Amino acid sequence: MNRILIIDDDSELCELLRDYLAPEGFLVTAAHHGEQGAAQALAGGFSLVVLDVMLPGLNGFDVLRRIREKSRVPVIMLTARGDDIDRIVGLELGADDYLPKPFNPRELVARIRAIQRRSEQSSGGGRGAELQVGDIELNPANRSVKRNNALVELTSVEFRLLEVLLQKAGQVISREELVEQVLGRRLSAYDRSIDVHVSALRKKIGHQTSGRERIKTIRGIGYLYSLPEERA
Numbered sequence: 001m002n003r004i005l006i007i008d009d010d011s012e013l014c015e016l017l018r019d020y021l022a023p024e025g026f027l028v029t030a031a032h033h034g035e036q037g038a039a040q041a042l043a044g045g046f047s048l049v050v051l052d053v054m055l056p057g058l059n060g061f062d063v064l065r066r067i068r069e070k071s072r073v074p075v076i077m078l079t080a081r082g083d084d085i086d087r088i089v090g091l092e093l094g095a096d097d098y099l100p101k102p103f104n105p106r107e108l109v110a111r112i113r114a115i116q117r118r119s120e121q122s123s124g125g126g127r128g129a130e131l132q133v134g135d136i137e138l139n140p141a142n143r144s145v146k147r148n149n150a151l152v153e154l155t156s157v158e159f160r161l162l163e164v165l166l167q168k169a170g171q172v173i174s175r176e177e178l179v180e181q182v183l184g185r186r187l188s189a190y191d192r193s194i195d196v197h198v199s200a201l202r203k204k205i206g207h208q209t210s211g212r213e214r215i216k217t218i219r220g221i222g223y224l225y226s227l228p229e230e231r232a
Helices: 011-024 034-043 060-070 084-092 105-123 156-167 175-183 193-205
Strands: 003-007 027-031 048-052 075-080 097-101 131-133 136-139 144-147 172-174 215-218 222-225
Touching (some): 003 011, 003 034, 011 027, 048 105, 084 097, 084 193, 097 105, 131 156, 156 175, 156 193
Parallel strands (some): 003 048
Antiparallel strands (some): 215 222
């Protein structure tokens, strides 16, 4: 993961990030317009996209919609500091993570590295066994998920989230542990990103199975993926 596309109309920020990321081993390409950025992202060849919400032409949300129609490339959204609505919308549309502006470039590198680790863990590391809990089948080898034998399209974050939940089905997993294992960072105050990802996952695989709540919210702690033999 070393080719990064930055879609941001702030040319000075793009140059700053290019200068900062190059010594870290990343090759950076910049796009300053929504239409141009969407086209470049879908042309392929990039390992990750850094996408600003405020763009001329297509805004960041529309660009993300276009990307997610055809690609699972990881996307980090750049949002205005304190604008929780933008963060939630971005995550619901399929962004992998977000950073509020202004930010320290070191934090961006940390987020990119976290996505790298998640990608490497999902594609290797000895985890090749299929997971099946009730009507859900997850295959780490080809990164596919089936519900009742029908394919379910998930983002990379949703796939990893489901993988962790299935691995510990029947057990309560704290939000802190989910953030560390799924997003590759520590949970910070007021960070609701993992909750948004859980909500998106529920919509895609179904809120219930056999009349039971599939992913239960354990108030004040975290989440639990229900085992088939459990009763509501």
